[in-house]
Amino acid sequence: MGIFDFFKKKNNRQENVSTPVQYNEMPEEKAVEKRVEEVVETIPEVPAQPIEEVKISEQYEKIRIYNDYIMYSIALQLRGDLAPISAFEKENGEVEGFAYMVTEEGYTLSAEEVIERMEKKFESELEEGKIKSYMILYHSQFDNDGNHSLATRENEFKAITMAYHFKGENQDKxxxxxxxxxxxxxxxxxxxxxxxxxxxxxxxxxxxGKNYFTNMEPIKAPEITNEAGIKVRKSNVPSLINTWSGIFGHDNFQNNPSYADHLIALLKEGKANEPDFENNKASKMEFADVKFKTLFNEEFGTIYPEIKTDFSLDFETKVISELENASNEEAIVAGPARDTFGVWFFATDYAEKRDQYLVQPHLHINLSGIAFVLDVHKDFDLPDGTKMSEEFTTYMPSKDLPNYACFDFIGKVIDFKETVLFEDGSVQGYIVKLKLITHEEMDDFFTIDVFVHKDNMRFETLTKGMKVAGLLQLQGKIAE
Structure with missing residues (x-):
């Protein structure tokens, strides 16, 4: 639905939205009964008074050129979009909109960064005489108290603030x-x-149908190629919190807050580093086939799972996507493995070995995985009638989660074993030895250990040699 639909027809959402303008009315005069002793028999004709023209304030006379963009900001809010927008007045008096355009799923700007960039851009153009005025519109904490601070939390959204500047005048809001x-x-x-x-x-x-934003600037992820020939990109959107859906079961983790609460408690205990926690750390954080790793610095703390494995292969780092929202201490690493096939994985040891990743492209890597979905695969024929080989296996980047080292796959179960987490065995799953590439000369060419929670399986019984399909996340670390 386009934003204009909110103004031309009702839908279920619009019926719950009202847009009246409230104002303070003057109190009504009380009617006073007046006695008139002399009765006037004829009523003299009163000449018609000329209609007084409504006066427009000087401030509104200037601001009104941006009315379209005030309404555009309202329209965006009605559809749930709270992004800052802006417009500027050209030297010839025409007004055009300006906005930043997200071009990559893995990188965007915060509202604060957008506003700062817009203001810097427009102030420079105003000083150079390229524009006559500008307006930046954003959602703020303003409550008739002069507080135009950016709203970032749910209970802070109270107004659309309009920050504007006209040539030769002071900035105002x-x-x-x-x-x-x-x-x-x-x-x-x-x-x-x-x-x-x-x-x-x-x-x-x-x-x-009118294009109100004829001036768009793409948001590009910062990127360099370092002396080792490795492309280092910045990413700030992905969060790996949903990796835990693979450990605790998707529905469990999404619907039962006790799992997240347990992780937060472990994180707090780990940061406090009390003797009691250290003495019992192994029972709380390390299990037969899975270990929990914590990471702390001055800006943030996090906890994530690592699947234990002996499988390793030669790997060449081509691209490292560092997560700015994790202080650049988490990363997705990509490149060719065995000089043949491409993979990318979440590096569970990136915080400790960041320097090695950045300067040493040729590495020996342990690779493993966490399955979010596991289902029985049924062989199929190609559109031309060609039958697929019973040994056919494959993997491909997930269309839904391309920035999280996630892959859709068809694999063969080589072996499996049951495994549990925690002393009470409350988390139950399997370690599945999964063949993702069939190679004529090498059985374990790309055969990795994958953890799957029993609740993430869409069938009851695993058997050796069966074909399975699903979604997994690859993780890796530099082999010892």
């Missing part, structure tokens, strides 16, 4: 407050403007 009441949004009007001026804004009609 005004705001359009709103309130949420019973799933309704009520816009209360800009206090500096009259009732008529606020209504003039709210009655502005957006033109369907």
């Amino acid at each position: 005004i705001a359009l407050p709103y309130v949420f009441e019973n799933d309704n949004i009520t816009y209360k009007g800009i206090v500096e403007f009259s009732h008529e001026e606020n209504n003039d804004i709210m009655n502005t009609q957006l033109v369907e």
Whole structure:
């Protein structure tokens, strides 16, 4: 649905949204009964008074050129988009919109960064005489208290702030407050403007099909090629928290907060480093086939699982995607393995061995995996009638999760064993030795150990030699 649909027709969501402009009315005069002793038999004709033209304030006269973009910001909010937008006035008086465009799923800018970049850009162009004015619109904490700080938490969203600057004048800000009441949004009007001026804004009609943002700047992930020939990219969107869905079971982890609470408790105990925790760390953090690793620095702390394995192969690092949102201490590493096939994996030892990853492209890597879904694979024929070989196996990057080292696969179960986590055995699963590439001369060419929680299996019984399909995340570390 386009944003214009909110203004031309109702749907279920729009019926719960109201956009009246509230204003303070003057109190009504009380009617006073007046006694008149002399009765006037004829009523003199009163000449018609000329209609007084509504005066527009000087401030609104300037601001009104941006009415389209005020309404555009409202339209975005009604569809759940709270991104900052902006517009500028050219030397010829035309007004055009400007916005940043996300071009990569793995990298974006925070609202604060967007606003800072917009302001820096427009201030420079204003000083150089390229534009006459600009306006940046964003959601703020403004509550008729002068606080135009950016809203970042759910209970902070109280107004659309308009930060503007006209050539030869001081920068200023005004705001359009709103309130949420019973799933309704009520816009209360800009206090500096009259009732008529606020209504003039709210009655502005957006033109369907018009491109309001003819100026777009793509957001590109920072990237360098270092002296070792490795391309180092920055990523700030992926979060590996859902890796735990593979350990605890997807439905369990998503619907039962006790699992996340348990991880938070382990993280706190690990950071406190109390003697009691150290004495019992092995029973809480390390199990027969899985270990939990913690990572702390001044900015953040995290915990993630590592699947134990003896499988290793030669690997050449081509690209490292460092996670800025993890202080560059977590990364997805990509490149060819065995000089033949490409893989990328979450490096569980990146925090400890970052320097080695960055300067030494040729490595020997332990690879393993965590399965999010495991199902029985049924062989199929190709569209031309060709029958697939019973030994056919394959893997390919996940279309849904391309930035998390996740792969869709068809594999063969070479072996498996049951495994449990925690002393009470509350987490039960299997370590499956899974062949992902069939090689005529080498059985374990690409045969990895994969942990799968029993609840993530869509069938009951594993058997050796069976074909399975699903989704897994690859993880790896530099082999000792």
